[in-house]
Amino acid sequence: MAVYTQVSAEEMGALLARYDAGELVSAKGIAEGVENSNYLVDTTRDRFILTLYEKRVDAADLPFFMALLDHLADAGLPVPRALKDRAGVQITSVADRPACLIEFLTGVSVSHPTAAQAHAAGVALGRMHAALGSFTQERPNSLGPEGWRDLAARCGGDLDAILPGLSARVAEELALLEAEWPHHLPRSVIHADLFPDNVLMLGDDVTGIIDFYFACTEIRAWDVAVTHAAWCFENDGTGFHPDRAAALIGGYDESFGLSEEERAAFPLLARGAALRFLLTRAWDWLNTPADALVTRKDPLAFLRRLDFYAGATSQELGL
Numbered sequence: 681m682a683v684y685t686q687v688s689a690e691e692m693g694a695l696l697a698r699y700d701a702g703e704l705v706s707a708k709g710i711a712e713g714v715e716n717s718n719y720l721v722d723t724t725r726d727r728f729i730l731t732l733y734e735k736r737v738d739a740a741d742l743p744f745f746m747a748l749l750d751h752l753a754d755a756g757l758p759v760p761r762a763l764k765d766r767a768g769v770q771i772t773s774v775a776d777r778p779a780c781l782i783e784f785l786t787g788v789s790v791s792h793p794t795a796a797q798a799h800a801a802g803v804a805l806g807r808m809h810a811a812l813g814s815f816t817q818e819r820p821n822s823l824g825p826e827g828w829r830d831l832a833a834r835c836g837g838d839l840d841a842i843l844p845g846l847s848a849r850v851a852e853e854l855a856l857l858e859a860e861w862p863h864h865l866p867r868s869v870i871h872a873d874l875f876p877d878n879v880l881m882l883g884d885d886v887t888g889i890i891d892f893y894f895a896c897t898e899i900r901a902w903d904v905a906v907t908h909a910a911w912c913f914e915n916d917g918t919g920f921h922p923d924r925a926a927a928l929i930g931g932y933d934e935s936f937g938l939s940e941e942e943r944a945a946f947p948l949l950a951r952g953a954a955l956r957f958l959l960t961r962a963w964d965w966l967n968t969p970a971d972a973l974v975t976r977k978d979p980l981a982f983l984r985r986l987d988f989y990a991g992a993t994s995q996e997l998g999l
């Protein structure tokens with residue numbers, strides 16, 4: 681579930697009255713998602729998403745995220761803009777939460793991508809990176825390599841409650857990544873969380889890229905590695921799909937492309953991607969009550985990916 685804050689029909693109606701967006705017809709909470717409260721809002725004119733930003737999104741970052749959405753939509757990417765009200769305000773407040781009324785995009789998220797869908801995701805990612813070449817704002821990556829040691833320390837020995845020996849395995853991986861991390865690779869703003877649930881598709885076409893709330897300035901090829909880790913395995917981290925990997929990288933090469941240096945560093949970047957999601961999922965696992973309304977995501981699904989990447993060459997990864 682992802683409706684942490686209830687919005688009454690009166691509040692919704694008062695909000696819509698400030699926009700040229702039609703009058704309220706219906707509003708329903710959206711079950712998917714974990715970070716924010718989302719409502720599907722139908723009006724006499726159109727359909728919208730109302731997002732209320734809960735504690736994991738810092739309100740101070742919202743101008744960066746909205747500028748990013750506008751920049752990508754201006755470049756022709758299927759990215760939803762936040763509407764401006766009649767006074768030109770894009771970031772508003774609803775039920776004491778920062779909130780935005782956002783364009784609705786059609787499409788569904790696939791759970792088991794085909795190679796053709798992975799190819800389309802690769803093309804879309806490359807188009808996004810091309811467009812981000814002219815985006816000048818920056819945002820540090822609070823969940824990047826510099827933060828992994830601290831995150832692991834905060835999980836501490838409790839990692840072993842998830843799996844005996846996990847704490848030592850993470851320490852070993854951190855040491856290797858800190859020693860060999862390719863800091864010199866080109867950086868830009870990246871999506872940083874392009875999982876299949878953040879891509880809307882109709883058949884083999886990408887119709888929407890959503891959920892930019894981890895977007896940050898980072899090694900650009902790391903975004904490709906995150907996408908690779910998210911799209912090329914069974915959800916539980918077993919069963920690497922080489923056909924999806926080749927299609928994803930092929931699609932990215934068609935629209936943007938990886939340099940020889942980025943290709944050579946890819947297994948390391950992928951290990952970093954796997955460790956990032958292993959650690960954030962482990963933290964959530966240890967700090968979310970088992971009976972919470974939000975479903976906890978399995979950290980070990982990314983330990984399995986990490987183990988796979990640790991033994992793989994660039995070629996085996998589809999590069």
Ligand SMILES: Nc1ncnc2c1ncn2[C@@H]1O[C@H](COP(=O)(O)OP(=O)(O)O)[C@@H](O)[C@H]1O
Nearest residue numbers: 710712713714715716729760783784785890891
């Ligand atoms: N602009 C949009 N158009 C259509 N559906 C959307 C849009 N934004 C969000 N959604 C729907 O809401 C769900 C949750 O959104 P998401 O941004 O992933 O939430 P969270 O940040 O809480 O994880 C998505 O899975 C999708 O179904």
Ligand SMILES: N[C@@H](CCOP(=O)(O)O)C(=O)O
Nearest residue numbers: 713714715873875957961977
């Ligand atoms: N993609 C991350 C979790 C982030 O959640 P999202 O719903 O905001 O994409 C993971 O799978 O661990």
